[in-house]
Amino acid sequence: MKKWFIPFLGTDLFVGLTLVLAQCGSPAYACPRFVEFFPDPVEVSDQEGEFVEIRLDDFQDIVRPDSLCVQFESKKPFCFAYPAGSSFVIVRDSLRCADFPDASCGLAPSLSLPNSRESEWKLWAGACRDSVLLMRPKAGKSLRRVKDSDEWEVAEPSFSVQPSGEFNPKIRISEIHHCPLEPEPEWVEIYNASDKALSMQQFRFCNRGKNWDVKRDDTLAPFEVAVLTRDTLMLREFFGFKDVRLFQVSMGFLNNTAGSVSVCWGDSVIDSVAWDKSTVECPSGFSPMSGAAENTPGFLGKSRREKGESEEPFTYRLSSRVVRRRGAPLRVYVESAYPVQLRLLDSSGHEEWKTSVPPHSNTWWLVPVAQGAGLGVAYVSLSTGRFEKVLGILLRP
CATH class of the missing domain: 2.60.40.1930 (Macroglobulin (MG2) domain)
Structure with a gap:
């Protein structure tokens, strides 16, 4: 089946009155219906793993609706050009569309599925309506409609969302400030050099404490940069702008004259950087990829690309x-x-x-x-x- 990517059209549409489950304007065809929700992946981040699947009707000789809209509770609905094929999957990251080769794919980056409570969902396309009240999900399991009934069951997800055994997270240390002028806190910048969103909870500074203590759904998006420090509030004041993602993590103290820092994923060292007095003159920071002085928090400078470590996608x-x-x-x-x-x-x-x-x-x-x-x-x-x-x-x- 040919794969389609459905662009987001906007949400300025009239939402009808009470939505009746699978109510259609004509008995000649079956309406689109929710068939599966996967709210709580455990092996990958929520952004990478969550999805909603909708079974479609081909409408045959009947005029196809212009759009299909999905709404989570009272939130602003997401509307898409009516998809082709028999299945439509909504994801939060367009890079996930490759995981659904037999379905049309729609992007809704801000659509976060609750994983600790019941939730209510609605959809409409032309005269068709569907609404469901989902039970509280279980970690690593999907909620799936039982055939054509109104019953839902806990099941294994229909689509694979497990990382492969050869998964190699490409986190790179892209800038270090190990000896800033006090009271500016020390900080380390990291860069996700891969096309996959990575859960921040899975990483830590090797031999510098436990895994990064961040929110459960905090992820580093594909090709995104973030800054790690002990004191985000104070560092934000020194930066003077809000465009940089900051995370407060356990990192100990960095040696001013000679030291090293490494990022670990489980027992594997993902990236490691060392410095001494000849690397850079304090209080300057430096780029490990070029060895030159640098002060560009949240921005992947030219010096990184020259070393080929962060090839543009x-x-x-x-x-x-x-x-x-x-x-x-x-x-x-x-x-x-x-x-x-x-x-x-x-x-x-x-x-x-x-x-x-x-x-x-x-x-x-x-x-x-x-x-x-x-x-x-x-x-x-x-x-x-x-x-x-x-x-x-x-x-x-």
Whole structure:
């Protein structure tokens, strides 16, 4: 079956009155229905493992609805273009779509499934309605509808969400400040160099205490950077901006003159860095990948990429940075092993257009600059996980 990725359409739709279970406007076909929820994975992070599956109807010769909307309790609903095929899976990370080869896939990054209480869910598509009240889930188990009944059972998840035996989390130490001027606390920056979200609870500083004491659902998204320190409140004051993710963890004290720090996953050392007096002059921090002084918290600097440790997840080319309204259209070439979100932003950074570029597409994509942005400056954004490139362009008459 061909795999589809369903873009998020928005939520400005009218929600009807009481939703009746599987109520349809015509008896000629079966309506979409919830069939499985997986709220509490144990071997991977919630962001990576959670999913909701909906059984679809092909509608045959009947006019297909334009959209399918899903709502969790009183939260803002998620609406998608009506999917193709017989199954639709909603995930929180587009990189998970590859795990569902026989289903259409929709992205809802902020859709967090409760794992310690009952929950209520609704969906609607055209005249069809479905609503369910789910029992409290069990860790590592899914909640699945029993055939076509209104009963639900605890079962093994239908889709594999276990990490493989060769799983090798690519956490990299990307910056260290071992001797800042007091009272600034010491800090270590880490980088997820993989295409998988990683649970922060699974890691620790080797020989420096227990696993990082963070919230259960705290994850490091694909290609995301975070800063670890003993005192997040004070460090935030020194940084002076809020865009950096900070985590308070047990890390002991770093030696000012000569020392080392390592990140462990279980009994395995994932990355290790050492320094001495010749590495950098205090109070400067440094990048382990270049050995040079650096102070760019939350930002993966050029020096890391020069060492090849943090290879960018995609490459790209623009046909031109200057586009004329009546001239040749803007084309963007994207090459990646991962799904890439391609967006057009106006001069204020507001989204005007977007599309999802599938993995290994390796082709040119037309960007409707002339229709989607006004004259002057605009931007093209390419992103996968938390890694993003924003490129300025100029639209002329």
